[in-house]
Amino acid sequence: MPRIDPARLLADLRTLRGIGAHGRGVVRPAFSAADMEARRWLARRYQEAGLEASIDGVGNVLGRSRHPGRALLIGSHSDTQPTGGWLDGALGVIYALEVVRALAADASTRELAVDAVSFQDEESRFVGCLGSRSITGVLTAEMQEEVTDRDGVTLADALRQAGLADAPRLRIERERYAGFLEAHIEQGPQLEDSGRKIGVVNGIVGLRGIRFVFRGQQNHAGTTMMARRRDAATSLYELAYRINREFPKVAAGHSVWTMGRARIEPNATSIVPGYAELDLQFRDASEAPLDAFEAVAARLVAEMNARGGVSIEATRARAPIPPTRMDEGLQEHIAEAAERHAPGKWQRMPSGAFHDAGIVSACVPSAMLFIPSIGGISHDFAEDSRDEDIVLGCRVLADAAASILACGRA
């Protein structure tokens, strides 16, 4: 059985945390100076671990094993949210590095082939899961054209500035891989609440988004009588409130929906706003509640538009994600390893967050492993996990990786 080095694992996680550190959190959005520095650092670590490292034309870092035979791909992403936590993505990336090193150090596993990867822009500065979409061939030209970040920077400019404009883009070698494993913090409170240490992910919830655009008439907030107003923000508040009242009536037990982004123009206290935008995102493990949410949103918009005044336009977000199942065989290897290292302290569970494994699973059998998040907090500077949980997760992953590859050989 391969043995990971806990001190080395934690030291590398902390080194990565230092690149783009911001208090207890990390600010390392895709293609930022910190992100590219982290990717170059990672490529050097891959080389030191005996892998053949490269950074591809969208910023994916791949460490390719020099060993022959069927390989496992292991990894996650090293970019972060605009104000991100230190483990989201980073954990799975450093686990992969440590698994490679642990397998190389053990006589029984040193010939096994494990490739390590850090995908780019999982956190959607430009296109969510840009890197895994690119490597699996589902990144369309439409997704890349004219896409900009929140400050109006285009993807093309970001690639140029990161020095990647001329680098070739990798395509996944489907025949090479027995599977893809992604470890991640849970980013929710279920493991902590149930006292479990390992989550074996059985599926990833689907996700859809709608952008509502409200068009009214900008005007003076003192001289425009209420009856004459066409206030875009008033419509936004009403639609958001009514969605929050109506969705529970059609939701499934684990459905979630969020309106985390709103924009009001010109966003001044003394001006009746003439324009507003609201983003609605909703997730469930099956399609039926997602369809029901879309129908409710369409009904509310139609009702409000029928009244006149402000007009509301609803457009589907660029890239809806269907619910996906994780590979049963790979899940079984992870479950057995979890039972060996943490008997009775693991559970199967869906992932409420989307992950690169949801993209890669379309080409290569994929599975995921979760470790507990303290307080369920994530996408926040306060995100954290206990050192002992971090170490345990890596042990389970290394064990599962060895057993999957050994099984393939047998």
Place this chain on the structure above:
Amino acid sequence: MPRIDPARLLADLRTLRGIGAHGRGVVRPAFSAADMEARRWLARRYQEAGLEASIDGVGNVLGRSRHPGRALLIGSHSDTQPTGGWLDGALGVIYALEVVRALAADASTRELAVDAVSFQDEESRFVGCLGSRSITGVLTAEMQEEVTDRDGVTLADALRQAGLADAPRLRIERERYAGFLEAHIEQGPQLEDSGRKIGVVNGIVGLRGIRFVFRGQQNHAGTTMMARRRDAATSLYELAYRINREFPKVAAGHSVWTMGRARIEPNATSIVPGYAELDLQFRDASEAPLDAFEAVAARLVAEMNARGGVSIEATRARAPIPPTRMDEGLQEHIAEAAERHAPGKWQRMPSGAFHDAGIVSACVPSAMLFIPSIGGISHDFAEDSRDEDIVLGCRVLADAAASILACGRA
């Protein structure tokens, strides 16, 4: 009777429009390069008109008459909203210049003393009516300390950058003035709707503001179940919606309220927001509905806070404004002049917008004259008025000014 020069009036208005022009609108916020250029241009025009011009330590431009005796102060403000119209403020400023020139050109009025003024920051980049507050002595140290614009620039830095840090601040000479006259576009549709050309303002509505701060817990939008969420934006949408439902029940006929500014942190589609702000502003010509609105807002906040989850804190905006009455005697002079130039085509009316006259009236008898706004549109690039209405308004103002000063002599 003094005769204004319509071509000269319109030409100066268009020259001022050109400073900070942005399409059909103007971007000339207080202390911007465009604003300071406009103020220096105006000071030169005042000099050419025979006035003694100065720019004071907060950016007020004063053109002081060299004639002896009681004087009239006439003017408005030349700063604009972040995306402003070309006439808001500018109209009254150029009217004052033209009245000075018209009176100087007529034998019967050439000895009358008219001072012209452009106040600073009426539009509240830092402190609403900064200039008229400063000149009348009601600008407190508290209003200036740590006040910043929307980009975080401090007032002290803006004054330094505008070269005003060491300039003395003017104080109004109360004994000098028979009155203050401010002409302005109506910024609403009442004159246009009734086919009238001149509004004689009888009062300015009072204004209060409340800032609501929502504190919840930022979290991941996929993994945080609905029941566990403390979503600051959800609370914001609910409070705004309920205010819009409850306020009509206690409003007076001309009450208005606006929630034109909201801020959500971090304002990302995939993150449950942990922090939000909402600004509520409300206006009425009497205090009772304003008190009722405050009571309703306090009740809704208390109800929502009692539920737990997100906490809401409500704080009164910095500078509430009580309803103010315009001087009856000055109103009468403007009404008589309006009847001479536009018989039957004028009306008395309250001002729904606040103006510097609302500040100055505490020291010096004040009155206002409105001309129609096309479509009632203001605080927008599309803001406009017809040339013939602009010319008529200036004729009425010049006539009223001459009659007020002649009356004071008699």
